[in-house]
Amino acid sequence: MAAEPSTNDTPWLVADAEPLIRIKGVSKKFGDFTAVNNVNLDIYQGELFCLLGGSGCGKTTLLRMLAGFETPTSGQIIIDGVDMSDVPPYERPTNMMFQSYALFPHMSVEKNVAFGLKQDKVPKDEIAERVHNILKLVELEDFKARKPQQLSGGQRQRVALARALVKEPKVLLLDEPLAALDKKLREQTQFELANIQEEVGVTFVVVTHDQEEAMTLSTRIAVMDKGEFQQIGTPTEIYEFPDNRFVADFIGSANIVEGKVVENDADHVLVSTDLGDIYIDHGQPTTKGSRVWVAIRPEKIQLSKEAPKKAAPNQIAGKVDDIGYLGGMSIYLVRLENGEIVDVTTPNLLRPKNKSQGITWEDDVYLSWEPSSAMLLNK
Amino acid sequence: MYNNRSKFLTLMLTLGMIFFYVPILMLIIYSFNYSRIVPVWGGWSVRWYEVLFKSEEVWNAVVLSLQIGVINATFATILGTLAGLAMVRFGRFKGRTLFGGMLVAPLVMPEVITGLSLLVMFITLKQLIGWPAERGFTTITIAHITFSLAYVAVIVQARLTGMGETLEEAALDLGAKPFRVLTFITLPRLAPGMAAGWLLAFTLSLDDLVISSFVTGPGANTLPILIFSRIRTGLRPDINALATIIILFVAACVAIAALIMFQQQRRARRDEQIASQGTL
Amino acid sequence: MSASAQDAAGKVSKVSTDSSGLLSRLARKLQSRWRTIVIVIPFVWLLLFFLAPFFIVAKISLAELKIASPPFTNMLDWSGDGFPKIRLIFDNFVYLWEDSLYFRTYLNSIKIAAISTFICLLFGYPIAYGIVRSGPVTKQLLLFAVILPFWTSFLLRVYAWMGLLADQGTINNLLIWVGLIDEPIRMLYNEFAVYVGIVYTYMPFMILPLYANMEKLDSTLNEAAADLGSKPSNTFFKVTLPLTMPGIIAGSLLVFIPATGEYVIPDLLGGGNVLMIGRLLYNEFSANTDWPLAAAVAIVLLLLLVLPMTIYQYYQGKATEA
Numbered sequence: 001m002a003a004e005p006s007t008n009d010t011p012w013l014v015a016d017a018e019p020l021i022r023i024k025g026v027s028k029k030f031g032d033f034t035a036v037n038n039v040n041l042d043i044y045q046g047e048l049f050c051l052l053g054g055s056g057c058g059k060t061t062l063l064r065m066l067a068g069f070e071t072p073t074s075g076q077i078i079i080d081g082v083d084m085s086d087v088p089p090y091e092r093p094t095n096m097m098f099q100s101y102a103l104f105p106h107m108s109v110e111k112n113v114a115f116g117l118k119q120d121k122v123p124k125d126e127i128a129e130r131v132h133n134i135l136k137l138v139e140l141e142d143f144k145a146r147k148p149q150q151l152s153g154g155q156r157q158r159v160a161l162a163r164a165l166v167k168e169p170k171v172l173l174l175d176e177p178l179a180a181l182d183k184k185l186r187e188q189t190q191f192e193l194a195n196i197q198e199e200v201g202v203t204f205v206v207v208t209h210d211q212e213e214a215m216t217l218s219t220r221i222a223v224m225d226k227g228e229f230q231q232i233g234t235p236t237e238i239y240e241f242p243d244n245r246f247v248a249d250f251i252g253s254a255n256i257v258e259g260k261v262v263e264n265d266a267d268h269v270l271v272s273t274d275l276g277d278i279y280i281d282h283g284q285p286t287t288k289g290s291r292v293w294v295a296i297r298p299e300k301i302q303l304s305k306e307a308p309k310k311a312a313p314n315q316i317a318g319k320v321d322d323i324g325y326l327g328g329m330s331i332y333l334v335r336l337e338n339g340e341i342v343d344v345t346t347p348n349l350l351r352p353k354n355k356s357q358g359i360t361w362e363d364d365v366y367l368s369w370e371p372s373s374a375m376l377l378n379k
Numbered sequence: 380m381y382n383n384r385s386k387f388l389t390l391m392l393t394l395g396m397i398f399f400y401v402p403i404l405m406l407i408i409y410s411f412n413y414s415r416i417v418p419v420w421g422g423w424s425v426r427w428y429e430v431l432f433k434s435e436e437v438w439n440a441v442v443l444s445l446q447i448g449v450i451n452a453t454f455a456t457i458l459g460t461l462a463g464l465a466m467v468r469f470g471r472f473k474g475r476t477l478f479g480g481m482l483v484a485p486l487v488m489p490e491v492i493t494g495l496s497l498l499v500m501f502i503t504l505k506q507l508i509g510w511p512a513e514r515g516f517t518t519i520t521i522a523h524i525t526f527s528l529a530y531v532a533v534i535v536q537a538r539l540t541g542m543g544e545t546l547e548e549a550a551l552d553l554g555a556k557p558f559r560v561l562t563f564i565t566l567p568r569l570a571p572g573m574a575a576g577w578l579l580a581f582t583l584s585l586d587d588l589v590i591s592s593f594v595t596g597p598g599a600n601t602l603p604i605l606i607f608s609r610i611r612t613g614l615r616p617d618i619n620a621l622a623t624i625i626i627l628f629v630a631a632c633v634a635i636a637a638l639i640m641f642q643q644q645r646r647a648r649r650d651e652q653i654a655s656q657g658t659l
Numbered sequence: 660m661s662a663s664a665q666d667a668a669g670k671v672s673k674v675s676t677d678s679s680g681l682l683s684r685l686a687r688k689l690q691s692r693w694r695t696i697v698i699v700i701p702f703v704w705l706l707l708f709f710l711a712p713f714f715i716v717a718k719i720s721l722a723e724l725k726i727a728s729p730p731f732t733n734m735l736d737w738s739g740d741g742f743p744k745i746r747l748i749f750d751n752f753v754y755l756w757e758d759s760l761y762f763r764t765y766l767n768s769i770k771i772a773a774i775s776t777f778i779c780l781l782f783g784y785p786i787a788y789g790i791v792r793s794g795p796v797t798k799q800l801l802l803f804a805v806i807l808p809f810w811t812s813f814l815l816r817v818y819a820w821m822g823l824l825a826d827q828g829t830i831n832n833l834l835i836w837v838g839l840i841d842e843p844i845r846m847l848y849n850e851f852a853v854y855v856g857i858v859y860t861y862m863p864f865m866i867l868p869l870y871a872n873m874e875k876l877d878s879t880l881n882e883a884a885a886d887l888g889s890k891p892s893n894t895f896f897k898v899t900l901p902l903t904m905p906g907i908i909a910g911s912l913l914v915f916i917p918a919t920g921e922y923v924i925p926d927l928l929g930g931g932n933v934l935m936i937g938r939l940l941y942n943e944f945s946a947n948t949d950w951p952l953a954a955a956v957a958i959v960l961l962l963l964l965v966l967p968m969t970i971y972q973y974y975q976g977k978a979t980e981a
Contacts, residue, residue: 387785388785388788388789388792389789391782391785391786391789392785392786392789392790392793392801394782395782395786395789395862396801396804398782398859398862399804399805399808399859399862400804400808402816402819402820402822402823402859403808403811403816403819405819405822405823405829406815406818406819406822409822409829416827417822418822418825418827418828418829418832419827458700458701458704459701461697461698461700461701462701462702462705464697465697465698465701465702469694469697469698472698474702477710478698478701478702478705479972480972481705481706481709481710482705483971483972484709484968484972485709486913487912487913487916487917487964487968487971488916488917488968489916489917489919489920489921489937489960489964490917490920490922490937491920491922491937491940491941491957491960492716492920492957492960492961493709495716495940495944495953495954495957496712496713496715496716496957497708497712499712499715499716499719499950499954500707500708500711500712500715503715521708522708524704524708525704525705525708525709528701528704528705532701557694558693561693579810582810582811585812586812586813586814588813588814588923589922589923589937589941592941592945593944603812603814606814606815606818607814607923607927610818610821610927611926611927613821613825614821614822614825618818619822622812622815622818622819625811625812625815626811626812626815629810629811629812630807630810630811633806633807633810634803634807637803641799
C-alpha cells in the first residue's frame with residue numbers, strides 16, 4: 001500500500017480542501033472566435049500550476065481573465081472566496097509577470113519594484129525594506145539604480161519577477177516567464193523560479209508553450225487545446241498516463257497506432273493493429289471490439305540486432321531507415337515490413353570502443369517492449 | 380476594457396472632428412450662396428463659380444501656381460531624396476550635423492524669416508552676378524524648393540529607416556555594385572515615399588503665401604497671393620467658390636493617394652494570409 | 660607588448676566599433692564619387708538658399724536705411740583713403756530696445772503662441788490618444804481626417820474662420836436665431852480670433868507627433884501598472900504622461916515656433932488690433948520699406964527661437980532613432 005499522500009504536497013487530493021482559485025464554467029468569446037470554452041479548474045494554495053498548450057489554445061486568455069484584463073463572457077472566477085467578476089485588475093489579489101516583462105522604461109529597477117507598494121500607500125521605510133529584501137532574493141541589489149534598458153534579458157526577467165512578488169500577492173500569474181531567455185539560461189532559471197516559489201510560498205500560475213518547462217516546474221499541469229482542457233494532472237500522470245491522443249502526442253513523442261480490442265480481460269487487453277497484436281497488461285476501461293489507439297513512447301522500445309530468444313508478445317522486425325545522433329541518446333527510425341516507421345530512442349550508455357556505431361543504417365533490427373509500456377487511449 | 384476608448388476620448392474625438400470640418404463645410408456651403416454679402420443667405424446659386432471662371436486674373440494665377448508647383452515638387456523630390464539617402468545610408472560624413480540641422484530647420488522656421496532672408500539673398504546675388512535679373516517665377520520656385528525639400532527629406536528618411544538595410548546587404552552579397560544597389564533595390568522600394576513627398580511638396584507650394592509674397596516681383600501673382608489680396612478687406616463670395624474648388628481638388632488627390640496606399644496594405648495582408656495558408 | 664602590436668589592436672577595436680554598417684563601409688570603399696555627389700547637391704543648395712541668407716540678413720540688420728534700391732547702405736565703405744572701413748551700426752537694435760512697441764510685440768507674440776500651444780496640447784492630447792485607442796480601420800480613417808486639413812490650404816482654412824466669426828458671420832447668425840443674444844458678439848479682428856485661428860490651423864502639428872509617440876507605447880505597461888494596483892488616473896500621470904513627454908515636447912515646439920512668427924492669422928483674423936511680430940516684420944518690410952529694421956526684427960526673433968528650435972531638433976532626432 002502506498003503511503004497516504006501528504007497534504008502539503010498534493011492538496012488537490014484532499015477531499016475537503018478549499019481551493020484558492022476556482023474557475024467555474026468560464027468561457028471567453030472574441031466575436032465568433034471562442035478562445036476559452038467552458039472550463040472548470042481548481043487551483044490550491046502553494047501550487048505551481050502550469051497552463052500548457054500551443055499558440056492560440058486559450059491559455060493566455062485564461063491567465064488574463066485571472067488578472068482581470070479580460071472579462072469572461074460567461075462563468076465565474078473566485079479567488080480566495082471572493083467573486084472576481086466586478087473587481088478591476090488594480091484591486092485583485094493577483095500580480096502578473098508579463099511575457100514582455102512590461103518594465104517601466106522611465107523608472108530605475110528600484111522604482112519599478114517599489115511602484116506597486118506605493119499604490120498601496122505602504123509606509124516609506126517599509127517600502128525601502130521590502131524592495132531591498134526582494135532585490136536580494138533575486139540577486140539584483142547592485143543594479144537597483146539602473147534603467148531596464150541597461151539590463152540583460154535574464155536581469156530584466158528577475159526585475160519583473162521581483163516587481164510582481166514584492167506585493168506578496170495571493171496568486172502570481174506568469175505569462176511565458178522564460179520564453180525570452182536563451183536555452184542555457186532558461187534551463188538554469190527554471191530551477192531558480194521553482195526555488196523562489198518554494199521560498200515565498202506564493203501560488204504560481206504559469207502559462208507556457210514549452211512542455212519541458214512545464215514538466216520541470218509544476219506541481220500540476222493543465223494541457224489546453226482549442227480553448228478546452230485536454231487533461232489536468234501531475235507531470236508524471238500527463239506523461240505516463242495521457243487521457244487521449246492529443247496529450248500523448250503533445251507531451252513528448254509517441255508512436256500512435258490505431259487498432260481494435262480483441263481481448264478485454266481483467267489483467268490484460270489485446271489490441272489488433274498494423275504492428276501486429278499488442279498486449280497491454282494493465283487493465284484499462286474499454287470494451288471488446290471498440291476502436292482504440294495504442295501509444296508507445298520511443299524510449300520504452302528496446303532495439304536489438306539479435307532476434308529475441310523466445311516468442312513473446314510485442315515483438316516486431318524492421319530495418320533501420322535513419323539515425324539521429326544527439327550525443328546523450330540516439331533516435332532510430334525503423335521501417336517495418338508493412339512500410340510503417342517507428343521512432344525508437346536509445347540512451348548511449350557506453351562510450352563506443354571504436355568510432356563506428358553498434359547499429360547502423362540498413363541493419364535488420366528487432367523491436368520489443370514490456371507489456372506495461374504501451375498506453376491504451378480511447379480517444 | 381483596456382484596449383478600447385473611454386467615453387471621454389470618444390467625446391474629444393467627436394468634438395475634434397467637428398472643430399476640424401465644420402468651418403470647411405460652412406465655407407463650401409456659402410460658396411453656393413446667391414447673395415453678394417457672404418454670410419447672408421440668398422438662396423442656392425452657382426453664380427460665383429461663373430464669375431470665377433470668367434476672371435482672367437484668376438486663371439493666370441492658377442496657371443502660375445500649378446507651373447511652380449510641378450517644377451518645385453519635382454526638384455524638391457530629387458533633392459530631398461538625395462538628402463534623405465545621405466542622412467540615413469551614408470553613415471558619418473563631414474558636416475553631417477550641420478546638414479541635418481539645415482534639413483530640420485525649414486520645418487519650424489517662421490515663414491517671415493525664411494521669406495525675408497531669401498529675398499535679401501536674391502538681391503545680393505543680383506548685385507554680385509546679375510542673376511536672377513527679375514524676381515518672380517524663378518525666385519518663387521527656388522524659394523519653394525528650399526523649404527519643400529526638407530519635408531521630402533523627412534518622409535524619405537522615415538521610409539529608409541523603416542526599410543532597413545538587409546535587402547541592400549543581400550544585393551551587395553550577391554555581387555551588385557553599390558550604385559546598382561541604389562538604382563535597382565533602394566530607389567524602387569523608396570518610390571512610394573518619393574511619390575508621397577512629391578505630392579506634399581506640390582501642395583505646400585500651392586499653399587504658400589508668406590514666402591512667395593517676399594520673393595515675388597511685379598506681375599507674378601500666385602493663387603495664394605491673389606486670394607490674400609482679395610480677402611484682406613473681408614469676405615468675398617467668389618473666393619468661397621475658389622476655395623471650394625481648391626479644397627475639393629486637393630482633398631480628392633490626397634484621398635486617392637491614401638486609397639492606393641490602403642489598397643497596397645490590404646494586398647500585402649492578403650498575400651500574408653495566402654502564404655500562411657499555403658504552409659498548412 | 661610592442662608598440663606596433665598595440666597600434667594594430669587599437670585599429671582592430673576602432674574598426675569593430677565603427678557602427679556605420681556593412682553597406683556604408685563597402686559603399687565608401689568601392690565608389691566614393693557618386694556618394695559625394697548625392698551629399699553635395701542638396702548640401703550646397705541648402706547652404707546657398709537657407710544658411711547663407713541668414714548671414715546676409717544679419718549683415719543688413721547692421722546697415723542704415725537708404726532711399727534707394729535696395730534700401731540699405733553697404734557696411735563696407737570704400738570712400739575715404741582707399742581702405743575699406745567696416746561700419747557696423749547697431750542703431751536698429753537700439754531702436755528695437757528703446758521703442759516699447761517692439762518689446763511689447765515680441766512679448767505678445769510669445770504669449771499668444773504659448774497659450775495657443777497649451778490649448779492645442781489640452782485638446783490634441785486626448786484626440787491623439789483616442790486615435791491610438793481606436794480599432795485598426797477607424798484609426799486609419801481618423802488619422803486621415805487629421806492629416807487632410809494639413810494638406811488643404813492653410814490660407815483658406817483661416818479664411819473659413821473669417822466667415823464663422825464675422826459680426827454677420829455664421830456663429831453670430833446662429834446665436835441670434837436661437838435667441839441667445841440680440842446683438843452680434845464681436846469675435847473677429849481681436850485676440851480671440853487669433854487664438855482660434857492658430858489652434859485650428861496648428862492642431863494637426865500637435866496631434867501627429869503625439870500620435871507617433873503614443874503608437875509606440877507598449878500597452879502592456881498600462882496593464883502592468885493596473886496589475887500592480889494603480890488606478891487608471893494614476894497610471895496616466897505616472898506611466899503614460901512621462902513616456903509621452905518626447906511627443907508632447909516635439910508637438911508643442913512644432914506649434915509654438917511657427918506660431919510665434921505667424922503673419923497670416925494676425926493679419927486676417929486679428930485685423931490691425933493684435934500685435935504680433937511676424938506682422939510687424941512684414942509691415943516694416945513692405946509698407947515702411949525699412950529693410951534694415953525688418954532684418955533686425957528678424958534677427959531678434961531668430962535669436963529668441965534658436966533655443967526652442969535646437970530642443971526640437973534634439974527630440975526629432977530622438978524620435979527617429981527610436
